[in-house]
Amino acid sequence: MGHMQRRAAPDGDLARVVREGDRLALAELYSRHAGPCLALARRVLADRVLAEEVVQEVFLRLWRRPERFDPDRDPCVRFCSLKCTADRSTCCGRRRRGGPANSATHFAAPRSTTDLERAVGTLSEGEAVRRALADLSEGERGAIELAYFGGHTYREVAQLLELPEGTVKSRIRSGLLRLRAALIDEGVNE
Amino acid sequence: MNMPAPNDPELDALLGAYALDALEPDERARVDAYIAENARARDEVDELRESAASLAAGPDR
Numbered sequence: 001m002g003h004m005q006r007r008a009a010p011d012g013d014l015a016r017v018v019r020e021g022d023r024l025a026l027a028e029l030y031s032r033h034a035g036p037c038l039a040l041a042r043r044v045l046a047d048r049v050l051a052e053e054v055v056q057e058v059f060l061r062l063w064r065r066p067e068r069f070d071p072d073r074d075p076c077v078r079f080c081s082l083k084c085t086a087d088r089s090t091c092c093g094r095r096r097r098g099g100p101a102n103s104a105t106h107f108a109a110p111r112s113t114t115d116l117e118r119a120v121g122t123l124s125e126g127e128a129v130r131r132a133l134a135d136l137s138e139g140e141r142g143a144i145e146l147a148y149f150g151g152h153t154y155r156e157v158a159q160l161l162e163l164p165e166g167t168v169k170s171r172i173r174s175g176l177l178r179l180r181a182a183l184i185d186e187g188v189n190e
Numbered sequence: 191m192n193m194p195a196p197n198d199p200e201l202d203a204l205l206g207a208y209a210l211d212a213l214e215p216d217e218r219a220r221v222d223a224y225i226a227e228n229a230r231a232r233d234e235v236d237e238l239r240e241s242a243a244s245l246a247a248g249p250d251r
Contacts, residue, residue: 035243173206
């Protein structure tokens with residue numbers, strides 16, 4: 001699978017070639033899903049380091065045991081639900097047993113690709129992101145936070161905020177575009 | 191040279207929610223099909239996802 005094919009491929013197809021040992025397919029899945037996955041993990045675990053470990057664990061698990069993932073049954077690869085509950089216990093358990101987990105091990109499999117390094121690199125940009133978030137309108141920020149950190153669909157966000165769905169849709173999109181511009185200004189994104 | 195896939199404003203409007211994984215399954219499937227054909231929309235999704243990924247590094251909560 002070539003670069004453009006990977007970028008255009010649905011999740012299920014990527015998962016299938018991960019089974020065949022395609023690291024770059026794993027990197028593509030990572031760049032698509034690691035962010036939302038981390039947001040959810042942080043919501044569940046309320047411990048940032050632990051949440052990052054859980055996310056690494058999920059993708060490492062997909063790499064090591066791809067046969068356990070059935071892309072035909074779930075072509076959408078809902079990573080977030082796929083792992084959080086299952087990994088919570090193992091991650092916490094390991095920590096209790098042996099102190100902090102060895103993060104070098106966690107990163108070992110997928111680390112070789114630049115996509116992945118860039119995705120992981122964004123984890124350390126908290127302050128710049130906070131400033132960028134402050135640039136958004138309150139409506140944009142609220143819609144994005146409910147969808148992203150709250151895990152709601154935009155329709156649910158519209159119900160929660162008692163706004164038309166179209167308004168929420170466009171606030172999420174414009175807010176993310178504005179966030180991107182602000183992050184470029186901050187030198188976080190290219 | 192191939193004709194570029196046509197833009198669809200209705201689906202473009204969903205790209206932000208798509209990047210946040212905040213669509214209903216049927217809508218997500220439609221956007222999947224759309225961005226598989228439309229390179230501009232795919233690039234926008236990549237950019238929005240990058241912003242979304244940064245978001246996870248943001249507020250401590």
